[in-house]
Amino acid sequence: MNQNRPPASVVVRAAAAALFVAALGALLLAGTGTADLSAADRLHLELRDSDPKADSTIVEAPSEVRLFFSEPPQMHGTSVRLVTEDEELVETTDAVADEEDPRQVFITPGEDVTLEDGTYTVMWRVIAQDGHAQRGEFVFHLVRD
Numbered sequence: 001m002n003q004n005r006p007p008a009s010v011v012v013r014a015a016a017a018a019l020f021v022a023a024l025g026a027l028l029l030a031g032t033g034t035a036d037l038s039a040a041d042r043l044h045l046e047l048r049d050s051d052p053k054a055d056s057t058i059v060e061a062p063s064e065v066r067l068f069f070s071e072p073p074q075m076h077g078t079s080v081r082l083v084t085e086d087e088e089l090v091e092t093t094d095a096v097a098d099e100e101d102p103r104q105v106f107i108t109p110g111e112d113v114t115l116e117d118g119t120y121t122v123m124w125r126v127i128a129q130d131g132h133a134q135r136g137e138f139v140f141h142l143v144r145d
């Protein structure tokens with residue numbers, strides 16, 4: 001054994017002190033962070049909810065598919081697609097941001113589109129204000145009877 005090694009208790013105290021300093025540093029950064037730091041520390045944009053809801057079963061064809069994000073995405077980088085269980089793309093409008101709450105984005109099926117009963121996948125892709133791309137998908141089931 002290395003006789004010059006400090007006693008274990010000293011090592012633990014030093015580690016605790018280092019942790020404390022690190023935690024204090026993080027607190028200071030959080031409290032006084034510049035715009036860059038707060039942007040980097042912020043949670044990424046996420047999908048909070050949808051209508052129809054993920055994994056839900058609905059009994060009427062939806063007039064729209066609406067996604068509720070945690071922050072307004074950049075619309076030029078946003079796409080929402082509705083895909084049938086046969087992997088066919090449903091004709092819809094482009095994704096539109098809600099005028100009153102731009103965190104909400106929706107698509108509307110084309111006027112001539114009849115949605116048959118089945119499982120639909122909603123595939124979304126957005127670019128957040130911070131430039132980070134996010135994507136995801138969920139399904140809902142349309143069962144009229």
Ligand SMILES: [Cu+2]
Pocket residue numbers: 043044045128130132
């Ligand atoms: Cu981000």
